[in-house]
Amino acid sequence: MLWTHTFIPTLKETPEGAEIPSHVLMLRAGMISQVMAGAYTYLPLGLRALRKAEHIVRQEMDAAGAIELLMPAISPISLWERSGRVEAFGEVLIKFAVQRPGRKVHMALGPTHEEVITDLMAHRISSYRQLPVTLYQIQTKFRNEERPRFGVMRTSEFLMKDAYSFDATLESLNESYEKMYAAYCRIFERCALEYLPVEAESGPIGGDASHEFMIPAENGEDTVLHCRDCGYAANQERAEIGTRDCSRPDVPEQPLHKVATPGVSTIEQVSALLNIRPRDLIKTLIYEADGRPIAVLLRGDHEANEAKIRRAAAVGELTLAAPEVIEAVTGAAVGFAGPVGLAGKLPLYADHDVRAMVSAVTGANEADAHLTGVCPGRDFTADHFADLRNAEDGDPCPRCSSKLTQRYAIEGGHVFKLGTKYSEALGARFLDHAEQQQSIIMGCYGIGINRILAGLIETNHDAHGIIWPVSIAPYEVLLVPMKTGDEATMQAANRLYADLQAAGVDVLMDDRDARAGVKFNDADLIGIPLRIVIGPRGLKDGRLEVKWRWEREPSMLPVEGAAAAIAEWMHHERAGSARFRKARSIAAD
RNA sequence: CGGGGCGUGGCGCAGUCUGGCUAGCGCGUCUGACUGGGGGUCAGAAGGUCGGAGGUUCAAGUCCUCUCGCCCCGACCA
Structure with missing residues (x-):
């Protein structure tokens, strides 16, 4: 893609109202634009990153055996009345009525899809032979957030991958759950996100029935407690506190x-x-x-x-x-x-x-x-x-003799063993081996796609802009011809551009007739992982300049064979983000 | 829903307390010239219902009332 052909409205100054890094940088990099509180337009650059995250999620869901479908955003309010969630959601559920000839139809915008999918299965599943099955979709969700904030982190309309498992037995549910859990780990790894699966409140099934996938970040809205020694991790609502020293200090009692x-x-x-x-x-x-x-x-x-x-x-x-x-x-x-x-x-x-x-x-x-x-x-x-209180930093770990550390985090995903709550409410039953009617045992599994982006930027940026890993970056390579008026420069740039595209690399060429400073600053801001500079200076020696976004200094590469070498780097980096991880771990020290 | 802050050319802000002439500044945009490896220089130009409504006044961006929107903190969050 050519810079002059696409639409990347970068901002030199921070817009009023944006405070945390991910919000500021997504606005400044021309990824998003606010339409109203809690609703954003994804501009071309932002959309590309969103699609990359979506693609990884889809691949891993498919690999885990989940089957994709697509449910509508609108659904009849009656479905929500049957599950009792009209009351449970309250104002968060966006409800409205439309006029049809001679009547009004009441509906809701889906904040999640348990009701819709359970109703579907109630009609289509009748035998244990049809189970287990896990279905998923990637779809826009609507929640009337009382207080949208932090850019795309908490919005009233957002993109979510939601999956639902249907099993005949608890053992089978556990297997479905484990598959999703493992898929989530792979997804966060491929997105090059630091993540922490934590125990969360488990509801009716109890025990080890719910985990949140947390992205530790200073500006996270959630609090998690983590033991660095034994690995115990839980959100604050769930976190247990180990044995405390409750002996009374040896001080004299005062009179009442x-x-x-x-x-x-x-x-x-x-x-x-x-x-x-x-x-x-x-x-x-x-x-x-x-x-x-x-x-x-x-x-x-x-x-x-x-x-x-x-x-x-x-x-x-x-x-x-x-x-x-x-x-x-x-x-x-x-x-x-x-x-x-x-x-x-x-x-x-x-x-x-x-x-x-x-x-x-x-x-x-x-x-x-x-x-x-x-x-x-x-x-x-x-x-x-x-134990009646929230765990805090420094409290004893419930699993070992160490202490808990408190961290802030962004909830990126949630896996949950639902049990039969919805299948009972909506009559989703099947006939088992013994010809007995049973309610289907369900699990639900969500990932906030937008939060993958926000979480990445929140944890990977510097004073100049975003630092993307190749797997999520809107483009993998940014090609910067230094002098658009110079024929030799443009010839070399165009050729490399074509060669990289032919080699399957996502390449953006900054073909603007702008000064070096403008191009370099925008390059840092939008954070494309590999920057390639072609100019008369290097071309004299048949070389071009390459710099990873996380590196300070560029290095030189012969023009001959550059496309193949870069394509090879991208191939490796796409899969494991090895260079990105190494650089980030060094930066963290 | 409670507390606080903010709405002034495309963006960021000053001016409002203490009413007064053609509403300023920086960035961006457009034209031309020079320039060309980290937001360059010069010359010229376009662009504003001061969020909206009502009121006070000879006079309102500025004072009063109402209202809409946005942001932050808190409460809330299947």
């Missing part, structure tokens, strides 16, 4: 004392007023667990983990109690609850770390007052001790 704290209710306010650390407080949260109030006690600097609380209390539904309920239970407004005197009124669930606290500060269960010198065991007794 009530202090006036008018209008001071948050952890920050109380610790500032009393000149103590947040960790010296006991945070008392009142939840409604299946409709009954319970109290959850945490150290002041810790965060509640509702999944853990739900498990510890063995309940299904868990929500923070409404202010009226809190007042009725504790006798004080929100922000002044405390465990002292609460025992017997409702169950007290305490996090393990509370056990080690001496002379803590808590709410006094009366307006505008807190208690100091509160000692667990002496002043109140918890009914249960459990």
Whole structure:
């Protein structure tokens, strides 16, 4: 492709509103253009990168035995009512009605396709002989994100590969799941992405039933906990905490004392007023667990983990109690609850770390007052001790004796053993060996194609621009003739351009009549992995200049045989990104 | 949904607090000349409903009211 024939509107300055590197660089490199909050046009360069990612995903899905199909973005709202997800999704589900002669048809834009595909299988699968099967599509999804942000990372319309497995038995589901898991590893590797599969909340099947494929990145929206020694990795919602030292420090207990704290209710306010650390407080949260109030006690600097609380209390539904309920239970407004005197009124669930606290500060269960010198065991007794909080950096690993490291990450993919949730709701059953009706056991597997690009740029760029690996780069080679007016230069450039194309290399030639600085700066910005400069200077000696985007200095190559040599490099780099990986790992040190 | 910020030629910004003449600057664009290996120089030119509506005033980019959009933080996220 010739630069002057395509459309690459690069930007010299950072557009207002773009903050993180991937967003800034995709805009500046002329890959995307914003249409509205959460919706972007993919310009030619961006589309090419997107297609490359899509191609890798498709190849690996096919290789793993998944079968491609394509479902519509629109579907009848009735399907979503049957699965109960109209309520579950709420405003995130984009719903609308269209007028047909004499009636209105209600529909939704698919945020995912469990309902559509399960309905399909309900009609077309009837026997165990038709199972297992895994189907996938690469399709645009719609979610009315409450807060779209970070460029293409969180948008209301995005490209997703979603796959669904259908099995007759749990063992078979596990096999389908393993195949997808392995395919995901290959996909992220081929995209040259650093990735971390982490355990995620597993829903109805429990156990090892859900993994997220995380791309560690400073600007990631998710938090993961990772043990570098044993490899344990989980998202923050899921991460367990190893055995903690809960012994009480050998300090004298203070007497219980009530202090006036008018209008001071948050952890920050109380610790500032009393000149103590947040960790010296006991945070008392009142939840409604299946409709009954319970109290959850945490150290002041810790965060509640509702999944853990739900498990510890063995309940299904868990929500923070409404202010009226809190007042009725504790006798004080929100922000002044405390465990002292609460025992017997409702169950007290305490996090393990509370056990080690001496002379803590808590709410006094009366307006505008807190208690100091509160000692667990002496002043109140918890009914249960459990792991109830989010894991944090430095917490003990649950699998070995090491410590967990906290990292931010972008969720690039998710694999999930669904079980029979949708097949039961939508009547997708089959007849087994024993002529018994069974619900099909399902799994679902998603990859955000746009996030592959955002994740790559987020983790591979420098002050000048993007650094693409060959496998995803919009073009593999950028050919830069230094002087478009010089006949010898253009002859050599055109010939190399044709030879590279003939050798199957994706080549872009910057044939603009522009100054060297302009071309070089744009080259760095759009990040094509290999830059080839042809100019009168090198041509005198029959040589041209080659430079990988991640290298500082160029090297010279004879014009004779250059096309073949470059094609060979590309062939290797496409497959394994060996040069890219090596350069990036050196840069990381 | 709560908190904060921003809307001024294609892009990035100044001007708004303290109302006042033809609304500036940089980049980009166009024409011509010189130039030609990291955003070059000179000469000339085009291009703006100051997000929108209403109001105050002799006078509004600037003050008031409403409204639309965008960004960030938080809450939320099958």
